[in-house]
Amino acid sequence: MVLEGLKAVLGRFRGRVRIVGQALDATEAQALVTTLDPDVVVADVRLRGSMSGLDLCRRLIEADPGRKVVLLSAYDDEQYLFQAMRAGAAGYLLKSVSGEELVRQLELVADGGKVVDPTMAGRAVASAARLQAGEFWPGAHLSLTQRESEVLGYLVAGLSNRAIAARLVLGEETIKSHVRAIFRKLEVNDRAGAVATALREGIFR
Structure with a gap:
Protein backbone atom coordinates (compact mmCIF):
# COMPACT_ATOMS: atom_id res chain seq x y z
CA MET A 1 0.00 0.00 0.00
CA ALA A 126 18.87 21.56 19.17
CA SER A 127 19.15 17.83 19.82
CA ALA A 128 22.57 17.65 18.19
CA ALA A 129 23.79 20.41 20.52
CA ARG A 130 22.38 18.63 23.56
CA LEU A 131 23.90 15.31 22.44
CA GLN A 132 27.29 16.99 22.00
CA ALA A 133 27.02 18.39 25.52
CA GLY A 134 26.11 15.00 26.94
CA GLU A 135 22.65 16.21 27.94
CA PHE A 136 20.62 13.31 26.61
CA TRP A 137 18.96 10.08 27.64
CA PRO A 138 20.89 6.88 28.48
CA GLY A 139 21.99 5.06 25.34
CA ALA A 140 21.74 8.05 23.01
CA HIS A 141 25.43 7.61 22.17
CA LEU A 142 24.55 4.12 20.87
CA SER A 143 21.81 5.57 18.62
CA LEU A 144 18.96 4.45 20.87
CA THR A 145 15.90 6.66 20.66
CA GLN A 146 14.40 7.97 23.87
CA ARG A 147 11.60 5.40 23.70
CA GLU A 148 14.06 2.56 23.00
CA SER A 149 16.08 3.70 26.01
CA GLU A 150 12.95 3.46 28.15
CA VAL A 151 12.19 -0.02 26.85
CA LEU A 152 15.79 -1.14 27.44
CA GLY A 153 15.55 0.09 31.02
CA TYR A 154 12.55 -2.15 31.57
CA LEU A 155 14.38 -5.07 29.93
CA VAL A 156 17.21 -4.58 32.42
CA ALA A 157 14.60 -4.61 35.18
CA GLY A 158 13.37 -7.99 33.91
CA LEU A 159 9.91 -6.97 32.67
CA SER A 160 8.16 -8.91 29.89
CA ASN A 161 6.98 -7.25 26.68
CA ARG A 162 3.42 -7.31 27.97
CA ALA A 163 4.43 -5.66 31.24
CA ILE A 164 6.45 -3.00 29.41
CA ALA A 165 3.48 -2.30 27.14
CA ALA A 166 1.28 -1.79 30.19
CA ARG A 167 3.81 0.56 31.82
CA LEU A 168 4.19 2.70 28.68
CA VAL A 169 0.54 2.42 27.60
CA LEU A 170 1.54 1.02 24.21
CA GLY A 171 0.59 -2.06 22.20
CA GLU A 172 2.62 -5.22 22.73
CA GLU A 173 3.50 -5.33 19.01
CA THR A 174 4.92 -1.81 19.30
CA ILE A 175 7.11 -2.94 22.18
CA LYS A 176 8.29 -5.95 20.16
CA SER A 177 9.26 -3.58 17.35
CA HIS A 178 11.27 -1.44 19.79
CA VAL A 179 12.97 -4.55 21.21
CA ARG A 180 13.99 -5.69 17.72
CA ALA A 181 15.44 -2.23 17.04
CA ILE A 182 17.37 -2.37 20.33
CA PHE A 183 18.82 -5.78 19.42
CA ARG A 184 19.90 -4.46 16.02
CA LYS A 185 21.53 -1.30 17.37
CA LEU A 186 23.32 -3.08 20.21
CA GLU A 187 24.28 -5.90 17.81
CA VAL A 188 22.86 -8.65 20.05
CA ASN A 189 20.48 -11.53 19.41
CA ASP A 190 18.40 -11.72 22.57
CA ARG A 191 17.28 -10.00 25.78
CA ALA A 192 20.18 -11.37 27.78
CA GLY A 193 22.64 -9.88 25.32
CA ALA A 194 20.86 -6.53 25.40
CA VAL A 195 20.91 -6.46 29.21
CA ALA A 196 24.60 -7.46 29.30
CA THR A 197 25.50 -4.70 26.82
CA ALA A 198 23.46 -2.13 28.75
CA LEU A 199 25.28 -2.98 31.96
CA ARG A 200 28.70 -3.19 30.32
CA GLU A 201 28.25 0.22 28.61
CA GLY A 202 27.00 1.76 31.84
CA ILE A 203 23.66 2.71 30.26
CA PHE A 204 21.81 1.36 33.28
CA ARG A 205 23.23 0.07 36.56
Missing part, protein backbone atom coordinates in the same frame (compact mmCIF):
# COMPACT_ATOMS: atom_id res chain seq x y z
CA VAL A 2 2.80 2.41 0.85
CA LEU A 3 4.61 1.65 -2.41
CA GLU A 4 1.46 2.06 -4.51
CA GLY A 5 0.65 5.30 -2.72
CA LEU A 6 4.14 6.68 -3.34
CA LYS A 7 3.95 5.74 -7.03
CA ALA A 8 0.57 7.47 -7.32
CA VAL A 9 1.93 10.65 -5.71
CA LEU A 10 5.04 10.78 -7.89
CA GLY A 11 3.00 9.88 -10.96
CA ARG A 12 1.39 13.32 -10.83
CA PHE A 13 4.77 14.95 -11.54
CA ARG A 14 5.84 13.08 -14.67
CA GLY A 15 7.52 16.14 -16.14
CA ARG A 16 9.85 16.38 -13.13
CA VAL A 17 10.43 12.85 -11.87
CA ARG A 18 10.39 9.39 -13.44
CA ILE A 19 10.15 6.09 -11.58
CA VAL A 20 12.62 3.65 -13.14
CA GLY A 21 12.17 0.69 -10.78
CA GLN A 22 10.55 -0.55 -7.59
CA ALA A 23 11.27 -3.19 -4.97
CA LEU A 24 9.62 -4.55 -1.84
CA ASP A 25 12.72 -5.54 0.13
CA ALA A 26 16.31 -4.43 0.53
CA THR A 27 17.89 -7.34 -1.34
CA GLU A 28 15.74 -6.75 -4.41
CA ALA A 29 16.31 -3.01 -4.17
CA GLN A 30 20.09 -3.39 -4.00
CA ALA A 31 20.11 -5.52 -7.16
CA LEU A 32 17.86 -3.05 -9.00
CA VAL A 33 19.97 -0.05 -8.05
CA THR A 34 23.08 -1.80 -9.36
CA THR A 35 21.33 -2.56 -12.65
CA LEU A 36 19.38 0.68 -13.18
CA ASP A 37 21.77 3.22 -11.59
CA PRO A 38 19.03 5.73 -10.67
CA ASP A 39 19.75 9.39 -9.92
CA VAL A 40 18.07 9.11 -6.51
CA VAL A 41 16.97 6.11 -4.45
CA VAL A 42 13.88 6.59 -2.24
CA ALA A 43 13.60 3.99 0.52
CA ASP A 44 11.24 3.44 3.42
CA VAL A 45 13.04 3.15 6.76
CA ARG A 46 11.00 0.02 7.45
CA LEU A 47 11.30 -2.66 4.77
CA ARG A 48 10.11 -6.21 4.41
CA GLY A 49 12.70 -8.78 5.48
CA SER A 50 15.65 -8.63 7.85
CA MET A 51 17.23 -5.46 6.46
CA SER A 52 15.89 -1.97 7.17
CA GLY A 53 16.06 1.05 4.90
CA LEU A 54 19.02 2.23 6.99
CA ASP A 55 20.81 -1.07 6.29
CA LEU A 56 20.04 -0.70 2.58
CA CYS A 57 21.37 2.86 2.60
CA ARG A 58 24.65 1.78 4.22
CA ARG A 59 25.15 -1.00 1.67
CA LEU A 60 24.39 1.25 -1.29
CA ILE A 61 26.79 3.93 -0.04
CA GLU A 62 29.50 1.34 0.65
CA ALA A 63 29.14 0.05 -2.93
CA ASP A 64 29.02 3.56 -4.41
CA PRO A 65 29.96 6.51 -2.14
CA GLY A 66 28.29 8.87 -4.61
CA ARG A 67 24.91 7.14 -4.39
CA LYS A 68 22.08 9.47 -3.34
CA VAL A 69 19.55 7.88 -0.97
CA VAL A 70 16.52 9.59 0.53
CA LEU A 71 14.81 7.83 3.43
CA LEU A 72 11.09 8.13 4.09
CA SER A 73 9.91 7.55 7.64
CA ALA A 74 6.88 7.78 9.88
CA TYR A 75 9.22 8.56 12.81
CA ASP A 76 9.82 12.24 13.60
CA ASP A 77 12.45 11.23 16.15
CA GLU A 78 15.77 13.03 15.77
CA GLN A 79 17.74 9.88 16.58
CA TYR A 80 16.39 8.18 13.44
CA LEU A 81 17.46 11.24 11.50
CA PHE A 82 20.95 11.07 13.02
CA GLN A 83 21.18 7.38 12.12
CA ALA A 84 20.18 8.16 8.54
CA MET A 85 22.86 10.83 8.26
CA ARG A 86 25.48 8.48 9.73
CA ALA A 87 24.43 5.87 7.17
CA GLY A 88 25.22 8.37 4.43
CA ALA A 89 21.67 9.31 3.41
CA ALA A 90 21.22 12.45 1.32
CA GLY A 91 17.83 13.08 2.87
CA TYR A 92 15.35 12.15 5.60
CA LEU A 93 11.69 13.03 4.99
CA LEU A 94 8.52 12.19 6.85
CA LYS A 95 5.70 10.34 5.12
CA SER A 96 3.42 13.29 5.85
CA VAL A 97 5.32 15.30 3.20
CA SER A 98 3.15 16.62 0.36
CA GLY A 99 3.70 15.42 -3.19
CA GLU A 100 4.93 18.83 -4.36
CA GLU A 101 7.36 19.10 -1.43
CA LEU A 102 8.63 15.55 -1.94
CA VAL A 103 9.42 16.19 -5.59
CA ARG A 104 11.07 19.51 -4.74
CA GLN A 105 13.28 17.82 -2.17
CA LEU A 106 14.18 15.01 -4.59
CA GLU A 107 15.19 17.61 -7.16
CA LEU A 108 17.46 19.25 -4.58
CA VAL A 109 19.09 15.90 -3.82
CA ALA A 110 19.54 15.14 -7.53
CA ASP A 111 21.37 18.48 -7.79
CA GLY A 112 23.75 17.45 -4.99
CA GLY A 113 21.96 18.86 -1.95
CA LYS A 114 21.09 17.34 1.43
CA VAL A 115 17.53 17.56 2.72
CA VAL A 116 15.82 17.17 6.09
CA ASP A 117 12.10 17.33 6.69
CA PRO A 118 11.37 21.00 7.52
CA THR A 119 9.34 20.04 10.59
CA MET A 120 12.41 18.31 12.08
CA ALA A 121 15.23 20.66 11.12
CA GLY A 122 15.08 23.00 14.12
CA ARG A 123 14.63 20.21 16.66
CA ALA A 124 17.46 18.24 15.08
CA VAL A 125 19.89 21.13 15.52
Whole structure:
Protein backbone atom coordinates (compact mmCIF):
# COMPACT_ATOMS: atom_id res chain seq x y z
CA MET A 1 0.00 0.00 0.00
CA VAL A 2 2.80 2.41 0.85
CA LEU A 3 4.61 1.65 -2.41
CA GLU A 4 1.46 2.06 -4.51
CA GLY A 5 0.65 5.30 -2.72
CA LEU A 6 4.14 6.68 -3.34
CA LYS A 7 3.95 5.74 -7.03
CA ALA A 8 0.57 7.47 -7.32
CA VAL A 9 1.93 10.65 -5.71
CA LEU A 10 5.04 10.78 -7.89
CA GLY A 11 3.00 9.88 -10.96
CA ARG A 12 1.39 13.32 -10.83
CA PHE A 13 4.77 14.95 -11.54
CA ARG A 14 5.84 13.08 -14.67
CA GLY A 15 7.52 16.14 -16.14
CA ARG A 16 9.85 16.38 -13.13
CA VAL A 17 10.43 12.85 -11.87
CA ARG A 18 10.39 9.39 -13.44
CA ILE A 19 10.15 6.09 -11.58
CA VAL A 20 12.62 3.65 -13.14
CA GLY A 21 12.17 0.69 -10.78
CA GLN A 22 10.55 -0.55 -7.59
CA ALA A 23 11.27 -3.19 -4.97
CA LEU A 24 9.62 -4.55 -1.84
CA ASP A 25 12.72 -5.54 0.13
CA ALA A 26 16.31 -4.43 0.53
CA THR A 27 17.89 -7.34 -1.34
CA GLU A 28 15.74 -6.75 -4.41
CA ALA A 29 16.31 -3.01 -4.17
CA GLN A 30 20.09 -3.39 -4.00
CA ALA A 31 20.11 -5.52 -7.16
CA LEU A 32 17.86 -3.05 -9.00
CA VAL A 33 19.97 -0.05 -8.05
CA THR A 34 23.08 -1.80 -9.36
CA THR A 35 21.33 -2.56 -12.65
CA LEU A 36 19.38 0.68 -13.18
CA ASP A 37 21.77 3.22 -11.59
CA PRO A 38 19.03 5.73 -10.67
CA ASP A 39 19.75 9.39 -9.92
CA VAL A 40 18.07 9.11 -6.51
CA VAL A 41 16.97 6.11 -4.45
CA VAL A 42 13.88 6.59 -2.24
CA ALA A 43 13.60 3.99 0.52
CA ASP A 44 11.24 3.44 3.42
CA VAL A 45 13.04 3.15 6.76
CA ARG A 46 11.00 0.02 7.45
CA LEU A 47 11.30 -2.66 4.77
CA ARG A 48 10.11 -6.21 4.41
CA GLY A 49 12.70 -8.78 5.48
CA SER A 50 15.65 -8.63 7.85
CA MET A 51 17.23 -5.46 6.46
CA SER A 52 15.89 -1.97 7.17
CA GLY A 53 16.06 1.05 4.90
CA LEU A 54 19.02 2.23 6.99
CA ASP A 55 20.81 -1.07 6.29
CA LEU A 56 20.04 -0.70 2.58
CA CYS A 57 21.37 2.86 2.60
CA ARG A 58 24.65 1.78 4.22
CA ARG A 59 25.15 -1.00 1.67
CA LEU A 60 24.39 1.25 -1.29
CA ILE A 61 26.79 3.93 -0.04
CA GLU A 62 29.50 1.34 0.65
CA ALA A 63 29.14 0.05 -2.93
CA ASP A 64 29.02 3.56 -4.41
CA PRO A 65 29.96 6.51 -2.14
CA GLY A 66 28.29 8.87 -4.61
CA ARG A 67 24.91 7.14 -4.39
CA LYS A 68 22.08 9.47 -3.34
CA VAL A 69 19.55 7.88 -0.97
CA VAL A 70 16.52 9.59 0.53
CA LEU A 71 14.81 7.83 3.43
CA LEU A 72 11.09 8.13 4.09
CA SER A 73 9.91 7.55 7.64
CA ALA A 74 6.88 7.78 9.88
CA TYR A 75 9.22 8.56 12.81
CA ASP A 76 9.82 12.24 13.60
CA ASP A 77 12.45 11.23 16.15
CA GLU A 78 15.77 13.03 15.77
CA GLN A 79 17.74 9.88 16.58
CA TYR A 80 16.39 8.18 13.44
CA LEU A 81 17.46 11.24 11.50
CA PHE A 82 20.95 11.07 13.02
CA GLN A 83 21.18 7.38 12.12
CA ALA A 84 20.18 8.16 8.54
CA MET A 85 22.86 10.83 8.26
CA ARG A 86 25.48 8.48 9.73
CA ALA A 87 24.43 5.87 7.17
CA GLY A 88 25.22 8.37 4.43
CA ALA A 89 21.67 9.31 3.41
CA ALA A 90 21.22 12.45 1.32
CA GLY A 91 17.83 13.08 2.87
CA TYR A 92 15.35 12.15 5.60
CA LEU A 93 11.69 13.03 4.99
CA LEU A 94 8.52 12.19 6.85
CA LYS A 95 5.70 10.34 5.12
CA SER A 96 3.42 13.29 5.85
CA VAL A 97 5.32 15.30 3.20
CA SER A 98 3.15 16.62 0.36
CA GLY A 99 3.70 15.42 -3.19
CA GLU A 100 4.93 18.83 -4.36
CA GLU A 101 7.36 19.10 -1.43
CA LEU A 102 8.63 15.55 -1.94
CA VAL A 103 9.42 16.19 -5.59
CA ARG A 104 11.07 19.51 -4.74
CA GLN A 105 13.28 17.82 -2.17
CA LEU A 106 14.18 15.01 -4.59
CA GLU A 107 15.19 17.61 -7.16
CA LEU A 108 17.46 19.25 -4.58
CA VAL A 109 19.09 15.90 -3.82
CA ALA A 110 19.54 15.14 -7.53
CA ASP A 111 21.37 18.48 -7.79
CA GLY A 112 23.75 17.45 -4.99
CA GLY A 113 21.96 18.86 -1.95
CA LYS A 114 21.09 17.34 1.43
CA VAL A 115 17.53 17.56 2.72
CA VAL A 116 15.82 17.17 6.09
CA ASP A 117 12.10 17.33 6.69
CA PRO A 118 11.37 21.00 7.52
CA THR A 119 9.34 20.04 10.59
CA MET A 120 12.41 18.31 12.08
CA ALA A 121 15.23 20.66 11.12
CA GLY A 122 15.08 23.00 14.12
CA ARG A 123 14.63 20.21 16.66
CA ALA A 124 17.46 18.24 15.08
CA VAL A 125 19.89 21.13 15.52
CA ALA A 126 18.87 21.56 19.17
CA SER A 127 19.15 17.83 19.82
CA ALA A 128 22.57 17.65 18.19
CA ALA A 129 23.79 20.41 20.52
CA ARG A 130 22.38 18.63 23.56
CA LEU A 131 23.90 15.31 22.44
CA GLN A 132 27.29 16.99 22.00
CA ALA A 133 27.02 18.39 25.52
CA GLY A 134 26.11 15.00 26.94
CA GLU A 135 22.65 16.21 27.94
CA PHE A 136 20.62 13.31 26.61
CA TRP A 137 18.96 10.08 27.64
CA PRO A 138 20.89 6.88 28.48
CA GLY A 139 21.99 5.06 25.34
CA ALA A 140 21.74 8.05 23.01
CA HIS A 141 25.43 7.61 22.17
CA LEU A 142 24.55 4.12 20.87
CA SER A 143 21.81 5.57 18.62
CA LEU A 144 18.96 4.45 20.87
CA THR A 145 15.90 6.66 20.66
CA GLN A 146 14.40 7.97 23.87
CA ARG A 147 11.60 5.40 23.70
CA GLU A 148 14.06 2.56 23.00
CA SER A 149 16.08 3.70 26.01
CA GLU A 150 12.95 3.46 28.15
CA VAL A 151 12.19 -0.02 26.85
CA LEU A 152 15.79 -1.14 27.44
CA GLY A 153 15.55 0.09 31.02
CA TYR A 154 12.55 -2.15 31.57
CA LEU A 155 14.38 -5.07 29.93
CA VAL A 156 17.21 -4.58 32.42
CA ALA A 157 14.60 -4.61 35.18
CA GLY A 158 13.37 -7.99 33.91
CA LEU A 159 9.91 -6.97 32.67
CA SER A 160 8.16 -8.91 29.89
CA ASN A 161 6.98 -7.25 26.68
CA ARG A 162 3.42 -7.31 27.97
CA ALA A 163 4.43 -5.66 31.24
CA ILE A 164 6.45 -3.00 29.41
CA ALA A 165 3.48 -2.30 27.14
CA ALA A 166 1.28 -1.79 30.19
CA ARG A 167 3.81 0.56 31.82
CA LEU A 168 4.19 2.70 28.68
CA VAL A 169 0.54 2.42 27.60
CA LEU A 170 1.54 1.02 24.21
CA GLY A 171 0.59 -2.06 22.20
CA GLU A 172 2.62 -5.22 22.73
CA GLU A 173 3.50 -5.33 19.01
CA THR A 174 4.92 -1.81 19.30
CA ILE A 175 7.11 -2.94 22.18
CA LYS A 176 8.29 -5.95 20.16
CA SER A 177 9.26 -3.58 17.35
CA HIS A 178 11.27 -1.44 19.79
CA VAL A 179 12.97 -4.55 21.21
CA ARG A 180 13.99 -5.69 17.72
CA ALA A 181 15.44 -2.23 17.04
CA ILE A 182 17.37 -2.37 20.33
CA PHE A 183 18.82 -5.78 19.42
CA ARG A 184 19.90 -4.46 16.02
CA LYS A 185 21.53 -1.30 17.37
CA LEU A 186 23.32 -3.08 20.21
CA GLU A 187 24.28 -5.90 17.81
CA VAL A 188 22.86 -8.65 20.05
CA ASN A 189 20.48 -11.53 19.41
CA ASP A 190 18.40 -11.72 22.57
CA ARG A 191 17.28 -10.00 25.78
CA ALA A 192 20.18 -11.37 27.78
CA GLY A 193 22.64 -9.88 25.32
CA ALA A 194 20.86 -6.53 25.40
CA VAL A 195 20.91 -6.46 29.21
CA ALA A 196 24.60 -7.46 29.30
CA THR A 197 25.50 -4.70 26.82
CA ALA A 198 23.46 -2.13 28.75
CA LEU A 199 25.28 -2.98 31.96
CA ARG A 200 28.70 -3.19 30.32
CA GLU A 201 28.25 0.22 28.61
CA GLY A 202 27.00 1.76 31.84
CA ILE A 203 23.66 2.71 30.26
CA PHE A 204 21.81 1.36 33.28
CA ARG A 205 23.23 0.07 36.56
